[in-house]
Amino acid sequence: MARNAVQLQKGLSEAEFDRLYGTEEQCRPVVIKLRWPDGFSCPVCGGASYSVVKTRGLLQSTACRRQTSPIAGTMFASTKLPLRTWFRAMYHMTQGKQGISLIELGRRLGVRQTTA
Numbered sequence: 018m019a020r021n022a023v024q025l026q027k028g029l030s031e032a033e034f035d036r037l038y039g040t041e042e043q044c045r046p047v048v049i050k051l052r053w054p055d056g057f058s059c060p061v062c063g064g065a066s067y068s069v070v071k072t073r074g075l076l077q078s079t080a081c082r083r084q085t086s087p088i089a090g091t092m093f094a095s096t097k098l099p100l101r102t103w104f105r106a107m108y109h110m111t112q113g114k115q116g117i118s119l120i121e122l123g124r125r126l127g128v129r130q131t132t133a
């Protein structure tokens with residue numbers, strides 16, 4: 018996958034967007050990708066293998082069973098909004114522009130402390 022695989026492209030229809038990012042399960046891998054661009058790495062043991070604790074959206078290290086939140090320390094953690102709500106807000110913010118990466122958008126959101 019290209020570096021810009023995580024990108025909301027101009028012209029992506031809302032229906033298409035919903036199909037791609039309409040659920041928490043679809044949004045989570047994107048957030049994980051933002052947090053760990055080279056793949057998940059357990060903060061305790063450094064293991065790359067994990068399973069998802071679905072009820073809480075946590076990642077559990079296969080090796081040491083330590084549970085890690087993929088959104089801790091990110092803009093997503095500052096609110097109780099579901100990830101899909103964030104993604105929808107970002108979708109609407111990016112329409113009509115050149116196309117903007119989620120990383121860039123997150124940077125902007127973080128700076129402005131906006132919950133949109």
Ligand SMILES: [Zn+2]
Nearest residue numbers: 059062078081
């Ligand atoms: Zn671990």
